[in-house]
Amino acid sequence: MRGSELSIEAIPAFYDNYIWLLTAGGSACAIVDPGDASPVLRELEKRGLDLRYILLTHHHADHIGGVAELLRHYPAKVFGPVDDRISFERHLCHQGDRIDLPDLNTGFGVLTVPAHTSTHIAYYNDNVLFPGDTLFSIGCGRLFEGTPSDMQTALDKLAALPAATRVYCAHEYTQSNCNFALAVEPDNAALKSRTEEVIELRREGKITLPSILGEELAANPFMRTREQGVIEAARKIDPSTSPGVGVMGVIRAWKDSF
Numbered sequence: 001m002r003g004s005e006l007s008i009e010a011i012p013a014f015y016d017n018y019i020w021l022l023t024a025g026g027s028a029c030a031i032v033d034p035g036d037a038s039p040v041l042r043e044l045e046k047r048g049l050d051l052r053y054i055l056l057t058h059h060h061a062d063h064i065g066g067v068a069e070l071l072r073h074y075p076a077k078v079f080g081p082v083d084d085r086i087s088f089e090r091h092l093c094h095q096g097d098r099i100d101l102p103d104l105n106t107g108f109g110v111l112t113v114p115a116h117t118s119t120h121i122a123y124y125n126d127n128v129l130f131p132g133d134t135l136f137s138i139g140c141g142r143l144f145e146g147t148p149s150d151m152q153t154a155l156d157k158l159a160a161l162p163a164a165t166r167v168y169c170a171h172e173y174t175q176s177n178c179n180f181a182l183a184v185e186p187d188n189a190a191l192k193s194r195t196e197e198v199i200e201l202r203r204e205g206k207i208t209l210p211s212i213l214g215e216e217l218a219a220n221p222f223m224r225t226r227e228q229g230v231i232e233a234a235r236k237i238d239p240s241t242s243p244g245v246g247v248m249g250v251i252r253a254w255k256d257s258f
Helices: 037-047 067-073 148-159 174-184 189-203 213-219 228-237 245-256
Strands: 007-013 017-023 028-032 050-055 077-081 091-093 098-101 106-112 121-124 128-130
Touching: 007 037, 017 037, 037 050, 037 067, 050 067, 050 098, 077 121, 148 213, 148 245, 174 189, 174 228, 174 245, 189 213, 228 245
Parallel strands: 028 050, 050 077, 077 091
Antiparallel strands: 007 017, 017 028, 098 106, 106 121, 121 128
């Protein structure tokens, strides 16, 4: 990140979505995954902000549904994946690209992480990650268009980022994810600690994000598919399960029906 003053705040939307608002001390701002324009427009008007950039991770309506309305009010530059299901004009992002947001004195690299959807991308820099619906705190996205192998590859890409990276995922799923993760690894001390923290945050009406990538590596079963405790849990369902992709497939299916 270039410039220490970048601020990232959540704008709640729908039942459990977070639209991320990026500011850097002035009126210029960026928005990540605006599924609904109304809460964004209210926040921008209240704070006198000027929307310059919109970053999109994937085509689902709860992530792009507000873009057209926002563009009617602000001539923002839009970044997003190559996907014919996204109809509006945008700067197309590919693996390894860098996008610059000069009005915020920052920029992001792009990772392709197809799994939740076939064209999903993520944005990252030195200490920030916007993974959309690929990685959640203590969870991962459903495999609507990808395979367990795709998700394993995607999460391995994210796991290679610095451990101190702050993870700004797009939904408030953490408490329910913790409940599932404890069924997988009931003796994981890091997971128990995160669960206690999450319960207290939700009791106080606070959000559970961002999480920290290193903590996800210690507590999130979907990032621990090669760890013995998670392997053993998967093998209770299918004794032939192999570490990595095999475990990913078993525990993702388990979570889907949990």
